[in-house]
Amino acid sequence: MCSAPEQTAELPAGTDLSKESVLVGKVTSGGSPVSGAYVRLLDGTGEFTAEVVSSASGDYRFFARPGTWTVRALSRSGNGQTEVSVGGPGLFTNQVEVAS
């Protein structure tokens, strides 16, 4: 249970968006999805929190608490990151563009 579950655009059964904050989105390069990217969730101090591998469609997903997060992607096509501000429960969708 500690490895990354398959990343899909759909949320797992039982996810309650009235209680949980879920960060989702695609890793892209020139606008096209990048699969197999290593997507890292860093907290407000830049400290590592979690990592998943983007799905065939480039999707990633994290469960997080309110706060400021950085979603950083590493891939063979380069790296990229985006900041996400989570104010409360809900779905937060953000694209991460990578470039070398």
Next chain:
Amino acid sequence: MSRQDVLVSADWAEENLDAANTVFVEVDEDTTAYEGGHIPGAVKLDWKTELQDPVRRDFVDKAGFEQLLSSKGISNDDTVILYGGNNNWFAAYAYWYFKLYGHQAVKLLDGGRKKWELDGRKLDTEVPQREKTQYSAQEQDTSIRAFRDEVVNAIGTKNLVDVRSPDEFSGKLLAPAHLPQEQAQRGGHIPSALNVPWSKAANEDGTFKSDDELRALYSEQGLDSSRPTIAYCRIGERSSHTWFALHELLGEQDVKNYDGSWTEYGSLIGVPIETGSGS
């Protein structure tokens, strides 16, 4: 023990894929990673279905481990090079597990699958056929495995290193942020534990930090090298990563991994739990 005795680089691995008496083993929970492409010649180990007893919450026993390695075509005199996803969590766990059953010639591929993939090195889908061996294991070396009573007795006396994320340590989360949150246990940490997330020991590409960086990290976090140390996480794989850093890379003498970890401790009746960010 030096770094070269326990870690190999991706460059070394690439040059030694066909070396005699050397077996590459990928360890993941998600074995589809292996099937989608693995280091050429590598065999796979499933940490859950092959290393865990299917009924009791424990490891496969000595005979089971012998049978497993025999069936994978691994001999007692083979050097086993372990690697995997999740920044080598499960590979480090398997490393510790191989040591537990007395296999000394085992090394980790620094950076694991991640660095290999990010470097654009070759992956292969062909599953190697290795001839069955007659593997013989030792009795478990419990000098590197901690059980719950020892952990309770270690409160305030030994170094307890909780390697989970700060939110798991404080009790805000029960699992890493990329996983659904299970509710079987209470949240928090073992009183007196230091919180040194496993990730602080690793670089972004999954390789281990240098010995000097690691030494500075644990000393800054208050680890007392004159005392024995027990590392734990949620289920014992991330703490294997830290056990590796402390025991194998830094050469700390008395370091144990508590594989029961938070899923056991946080479910025990009557034991003390501390919440919040600690002292």
